[in-house]
Amino acid sequence: MSHITDDVSYPAILLVGKTGAGKSTLGNLLLKQPHDDGPFQVSADMESVTQECSTAIISIDGITYNIIDTPGIFDTQLVTDKIFEEIAKTVKKCNYGIKAILFVLEAKRFSAEQRSVLEGIRNFFGEGAIDYIIAVFSHAIKAQIRDRNVMQKAWNAPVLSFIEDIKNRWGISPNSDYFPPDDYIHQARLREIMTFISSMRGVYTAEQLEKSLQEQEKARRQKEEEEERNKQEHEEKLKDIARKEAEETHKRKVEQMEREQKAKQEYEENLKRKRQEEAEEKHRQMVEKMKQEERERQIQEENLRKKQQEETEERYRRKLEQMRQEQEREEELIRQQEREWELRRQQEKEEELRRQREREELKKQREREENLKRERERQEQQRLQEMYRRQLEEAERERMRMMEELQREQERQQRLQEEMRRQEERRNECRIF
Structure with a gap:
């Protein structure tokens, strides 16, 4: 059955991924429908045709499931949040749980955009969903669809890490333009995906999703509270700096006023004392006073x-200290990255050795299968030869039996003729008498 339905009455298979990754196409192929003319609508451009979750019925190995096509995940966070809300509503309707989550991604370099989509999905469903994710590569070239090893050789480190996280559960969405639906390779690729689905143990439940959503909401609130605390601390620091600067300015103004007041008092006293002196002394005093004021101004x-x-030097010293600390942090970050790169190279080397052992084991397995095949052919040939020999012996026995019957018939005919001859002789003798 492949008709669209709103009822989720069976364990569900969820199709998720980026817009244009090929989720609807994969759903139609699993339903054994034309990839572009099945229950799930397919678009030729990058705009998402699927705006709401749609469901169809599928049977795998005699078990009935609901296969659910979800809207594509966009780059815009606002739109993505609405899509996750739509997916969450559908998951909560799945009373029998989610049997498998098929994450559909394009068979090309694992870009930052794809990594962002994957992280969004993992954060949305929670870490408990990792045991139910099956990666399905779409838009693969012909050689990658024909041979899984070709696909694996195209993976980079992030893809390998992701595949390891999901316990090597991955498949390839076949392209009907390369391999028609009745082709063995087309059917084999779909069979691999369905085998992974059937082998899943347990289901991902709406309760797990609800727990994940609650944890996300809690983390969001904690982040907002932390940002608010940091904002308040920053504002308090700014206020403290402004207060100190205002106090320092006021202090300088008071000191200046005191100096001016003191100078004014001295001037008035001197003027009062010297009021009786001669004009030349007044002039000298005025000149002396002006010189004194100039010296004070210079001081x-x-x-x-x-x-x-001093303030400039202090700011410069602090700036140098800050730059030194930032440089130390950058150097530590570089050393950490170098350690991570070395670890990643070691992991890639170990992975290559593992794949080499797998290839050798596969080669030995094929040799054993070839030997077994030749042994079976030899035994079959011996069986046929024995059967032919028995048929020949049976035919020979049948021929001998027929020869014996023919001989007995000839002997019977001879006895009959002899009997007839004797009877004729007796009749002749009777006629003579």
């Missing part, structure tokens, strides 16, 4: 210059 300017210079 003030020198003090201000020294203070500004």
